[in-house]
Amino acid sequence: MDTTQITDAPPPSPRPPVLVPGRAARAATRPGDRVFLGLARGSGIFLLLVMAAIAVFLTWRAAAAISEDEGNFLTTFEWNTAGTEPVFGIAVLAYGTVVSSVIAMLIAVPIAVAIALFLTHYAPRRLSGPIAYVIDLLAAVPSIVYGLWGALILVPHMNGLFGWLDDYLGWTGVFDWEGGPARSMLTVGILLAVMILPIITNVSREVFRQVPRMHEEAALALGATRWEVIRMAVLPFGRSGVISASMLGLGRALGETMAVATVLSPDFLIHGSLLNPGGGTFAQNIASKFGEADEFGRDALIASGLVLFVITLLVNGAARAIIARRKEYSGANA
Amino acid sequence: MAKRIDVSGLSAYYGPFRAIEDISMTVEPRSVTAFIGPSGCGKSTFLRTLNRMHEVTPGGRVEGKVMLDAEDLYGTGVDPVTVRREVGMVFQRPNPFPTMSVYDNVAAGLRLNGSYKKSQLDDVVEKSLRGANLWNEVKDRLNKPGSGLSGGQQQRLCIARAIAVEPKVLLMDEPCSALDPISTLAIEDLIGELKQRFTIVIVTHNMQQAARVSDRTAFFNLAAVGQPGRLIEIDDTERIFSNPSVQATEDYISGRFG
Numbered sequence: 200m201d202t203t204q205i206t207d208a209p210p211p212s213p214r215p216p217v218l219v220p221g222r223a224a225r226a227a228t229r230p231g232d233r234v235f236l237g238l239a240r241g242s243g244i245f246l247l248l249v250m251a252a253i254a255v256f257l258t259w260r261a262a263a264a265i266s267e268d269e270g271n272f273l274t275t276f277e278w279n280t281a282g283t284e285p286v287f288g289i290a291v292l293a294y295g296t297v298v299s300s301v302i303a304m305l306i307a308v309p310i311a312v313a314i315a316l317f318l319t320h321y322a323p324r325r326l327s328g329p330i331a332y333v334i335d336l337l338a339a340v341p342s343i344v345y346g347l348w349g350a351l352i353l354v355p356h357m358n359g360l361f362g363w364l365d366d367y368l369g370w371t372g373v374f375d376w377e378g379g380p381a382r383s384m385l386t387v388g389i390l391l392a393v394m395i396l397p398i399i400t401n402v403s404r405e406v407f408r409q410v411p412r413m414h415e416e417a418a419l420a421l422g423a424t425r426w427e428v429i430r431m432a433v434l435p436f437g438r439s440g441v442i443s444a445s446m447l448g449l450g451r452a453l454g455e456t457m458a459v460a461t462v463l464s465p466d467f468l469i470h471g472s473l474l475n476p477g478g479g480t481f482a483q484n485i486a487s488k489f490g491e492a493d494e495f496g497r498d499a500l501i502a503s504g505l506v507l508f509v510i511t512l513l514v515n516g517a518a519r520a521i522i523a524r525r526k527e528y529s530g531a532n533a
Numbered sequence: 534m535a536k537r538i539d540v541s542g543l544s545a546y547y548g549p550f551r552a553i554e555d556i557s558m559t560v561e562p563r564s565v566t567a568f569i570g571p572s573g574c575g576k577s578t579f580l581r582t583l584n585r586m587h588e589v590t591p592g593g594r595v596e597g598k599v600m601l602d603a604e605d606l607y608g609t610g611v612d613p614v615t616v617r618r619e620v621g622m623v624f625q626r627p628n629p630f631p632t633m634s635v636y637d638n639v640a641a642g643l644r645l646n647g648s649y650k651k652s653q654l655d656d657v658v659e660k661s662l663r664g665a666n667l668w669n670e671v672k673d674r675l676n677k678p679g680s681g682l683s684g685g686q687q688q689r690l691c692i693a694r695a696i697a698v699e700p701k702v703l704l705m706d707e708p709c710s711a712l713d714p715i716s717t718l719a720i721e722d723l724i725g726e727l728k729q730r731f732t733i734v735i736v737t738h739n740m741q742q743a744a745r746v747s748d749r750t751a752f753f754n755l756a757a758v759g760q761p762g763r764l765i766e767i768d769d770t771e772r773i774f775s776n777p778s779v780q781a782t783e784d785y786i787s788g789r790f791g
Contacts, residue, residue, distance in 0.1 A: 411628075413626055414630060416628070417624065417629075417694075418630075419586065419589055419617060420586060420624075420695070421618070421621070421641060421642040421645060421695070421698065422646070431641060432630060435630070435632030435633070436632055438632070
């Protein structure tokens, strides 16, 4: 930079554009821009319409069923839609869905984040490629296969863990085990954790890979160890991405049907213990009952589906709120 | 406080490619040494060998010796993390942590080194920001994100972050190349103040800048693309810019190439 004074006169300001009344206010547009705008806007509107249509359909059918319900739809521990006095409620299903998904998240999110960090920041490239590939394969396994694996392999092998939990933590009630088959919420949660692990891992890995090199170098140059680099630069930068990844996983866990239906031995009770068999989830209940249900029974099941829909919306909204709360620190404005 | 750097026979590699070859020089404490030379001549690579940042690059490898007073930075058993706590660095593009406030950015290095009381941190943060001539501009928004500052302010924030841990040496890799002239001037003034306390090494593409801020200037060049960069000469800045002893230096400075 030269510090000599610039003495030139300022350049003459460009003449203001002449406005032709009526026409000039609209800027000229190109056909390509117009087509793209139309496509983008149309897709957005279409998506909203689909969501609205689903909501309307669910609400309409659900309202028909709920108005006939002799019990309280939200608090009844029963699902009887056959007789002339139908009694059904979603309390057990809501509890089971939320509990199994929470267990799955508690197990899967830390492991997925750890795997993603390992793949992006610790593993040699030779190793990270194959590992990432295997994790992708996990996502490609159909859920009925997970269900069969869960019922035939996982359930019989849970006895050791359940016995141990009962011995040491049985007094809490949550881990009390009466020795029945391990077709319980904890087993379902563990199975769901395996199923949602790949999506959370993959999305987190992408996010961690996009941490700008310069932020990691900034931490390194301050004398940060590898773990400290991750704590200072990588995790905070990836935070919102990991939350989004977890939401994708949670969405799958909340709605998982076949695997849960295959493993769980359902009943219509809320069990204090996670180890004793029983309970149910929305999706599992719909899958198990839909075949034999009459028209009214199907409407009742749709009503339960509507509740799942609302729960999913609430969870997603909460996640978005968490991300938005620290938007100015997101790193997107770096 | 400030320490002397003594480099001998240093070469740096990216995989099989030798980027710089056989560099030896001494950098005096409490002085500013500028590295100039055409793009690709290895001056940034050399700078990054001085705080062991070069080996962070995949395939990066260093041969030779760098002494910081009596300590061999590449000696066996020397932890690069410890080296980087003694030799701070400011990068080409301002890189405050986007997820941290102004305050947390400055305190980041201290928090790595152990736990401090809030009042101690407050003191160091204020002192460092004053040291970087930034205090008056940010004292009312210490808890706002560092990435909300202007480019020049961000770079001074990075300098504050680097000096907060009281390094012995401060390395600057083209610290003004992403900044406008006013911000550049602010940083150059700051370099003049910081050299009272630190040994400063600065890489620059701007020869007037080298002439303005440095006491000593080192000229790097490479024989051809694909050849390793070498140190052509290092001398007092005044002498390099008025009467260099090597013809190539003269040609570069007078704008005949580069």
